[in-house]
Structure formats: structure tokens, C-alpha cells
Amino acid sequence: MERPIVVIAEDELFVRMALAYELRGAYEVIEAENGAKAIQSLDTYRDRIYAIITDIHMPDVDGWGVLASVVEHHVPCRLGVMSAEAVQHDPRWQHYPQARFFPKPANPAAIKAWLAQQ
Numbered sequence: 001m002e003r004p005i006v007v008i009a010e011d012e013l014f015v016r017m018a019l020a021y022e023l024r025g026a027y028e029v030i031e032a033e034n035g036a037k038a039i040q041s042l043d044t045y046r047d048r049i050y051a052i053i054t055d056i057h058m059p060d061v062d063g064w065g066v067l068a069s070v071v072e073h074h075v076p077c078r079l080g081v082m083s084a085e086a087v088q089h090d091p092r093w094q095h096y097p098q099a100r101f102f103p104k105p106a107n108p109a110a111i112k113a114w115l116a117q118q
Contacts (some may be wrong), residue, residue, distance in 0.1 A: 004050030006057045009066050011036035011058040015106050022108035035061030039069045046075055051115055053080035054061050056087055067096050
């Protein structure tokens, strides 16, 4: 049986690797070092993506672009957003009421617990 996929879009290598390490036992993890790579995974793995966890500030395409693409492609997945800034005060946040905010530095255990919730 195929494991559900979690896409991690994070340009900071250490943060991305630590989170991927924490999640690999329960999920297949796709690591994307920027938003453009995360969006590419939407087309490839659309039906298997369980969650996308994205940083907001990244090169090429930022986290807002990733979130918009998830909605545009109608990918039925959970959305996690990581940032050192309180993005909940950004007007764009209101477009993603289903998203969960995780402050940086990222807490892999908290993200893993959120993913395990039904």
C-alpha cells in the first residue's frame, strides 16, 4: 500500500531535512527547495498528496504562490504554513481558512501531531 505524500516546501536545507526526517516513517516525503518545485509535485502526485507544508518566504515562487496553486489545482490536501512572521495578519491569509500556521523555528513534533489528527 502506498503511503500518503507530504510535500515540504522550504528553502532552508536544515529545516527541510529535519522535518522530512521526522515524517518519513509515516509518510512519503517530497522535498522542494522552493515553491516552483512544490508546484511541480502537484501535477505529478496530485491524487496522493495528503499535505503540503510550505514556508512563506522562498525564492522563485513563495509560499503564497504554493497555496494559490493548491487551490487552483483543486488538490484536496491539508495545508501547513511555516513562517517567522505572523502571517495570520496578512490579508492573503483569509483566503486559506483551512491552513494551519506553524511559527518558526519549526517544531517537527507539532507538525507530525497535526498531520496525525483526522
